[in-house]
Amino acid sequence: MNWIILIVAGLFEVGFTSCLGKAKETTGSEMYWWYVGFLVSLVVSMLLLMKATESLPMGTAYAVWTGIGAVGTVLIGIFVFKDPTTFWRLFFIVILIGSIIGLKVVSH
Template identity: 55%
Template sequence: MQWLFLVLAGLAEVAFAYCLGKAKLTAGPESVGWYVAFTSFAALSFYLLNSSLVYVPLGTAYAVWTGIGAVGTAILGVVAFGDPLTGPRLFFLVTLIGSVLGLKAVSH
């Protein structure tokens, strides 16, 4: 169950990054809504990360959380915000995914 919390925490990190990106593109009341969503997803992400620490070691949890957030946000940037996807960038994203999976494999 704690690994599920950790994955959900990483996905919530992607969600708060998305909200931050959308807030940057808007103004007025619409941007306030995105900032409220950003704050909510950030709080949820930290809560779930903390909940995962019951079983998952801190170093592993933090690396997996940031890995999911980094890969998810990079993919989201390409899909939702038109960020470029170059060969080297794709290579390092795949390497990062492999590292996250490796940490899961060697952790209790």
């Protein structure tokens, strides 16, 4: 169950980084709503990370959390913000996903 909590925490990390990106592109009240989304996502992500680390090793949980956030943020960047897609970016994203899976496999 704590692995599921950790994955959800990582997805909220993607949420708060994406909200920052959208806030940067907007102005006025819409910008403030993106900042509200950032704060809510940040708080939820941190609370879930804290919950997950009650039974998972801190180093493993943090690495997985940041890995999910990094992969998700790069994918959001590619699909939403039209960041460039190159062979090497995709290659290293696949390596990062493999590393996250590897940490799950070797953790007790």
